[in-house]
Amino acid sequence: MAKSSEHHDFLPPEARVALERLGEHLTLARKRRRESLRAWAARLGVSVSTVTxxxxxxxxxxxxxxxxxxxxxxxxxxxxxxxxxALDQGALLISIREAEGRSRPRSRPTNKASAS
Structure with a gap:
């Protein structure tokens, strides 16, 4: 019996397309190596249907x-x-914003001893 795909409905379309492209690339790689689905399944330790x-x-x-x-x-x-x-652009932007917030000049404390 096939698994329900309901738990995969949360995937953004971009993620789904990326997985499909990865699958296409792996298919091409297998075929260029002239390996059968059965051979790849055996090497991966999975069923032919899983490779498909x-x-x-x-x-x-x-x-x-x-x-x-x-x-x-x-x-x-x-x-x-x-x-x-190092490639996480979202986290980098947050770090930059936080650094900009801390880069404001601090007020100098007054030296009460020298004022007397």
Whole structure:
């Protein structure tokens, strides 16, 4: 029995398209290597139907399966870069705003001893 896709309805359209493109790229990589679905399934330790779902960009396929497929094509090293903090533009903007808020000149304390 197929899993319900209701829990995947929250995915933004951009995320769904990105998964579909990843699946297309993995399909092309497998075919260029002249490997069958059955061979890839065996190498990934999953069923042929899971590889088919992966190649369609199904969000229900586990991230570990996607990672293993990336490993098969020599691209697993790109995985951690997807959430690299140095490339997080949203967090960078927040940091800049916070730094701008702290960069206001502070008032100088008065030296009461020298005033006497």
């Amino acid at each position: 779902r992966l190649e369609k960009g199904d969000p229900g396929v586990g991230m570990g399966v996607y990672a293993a497929a990336l490993w098969l094509v020599g691209r697993v090293q790109a995985l951690p870069e997807l959430a690299d903090p």
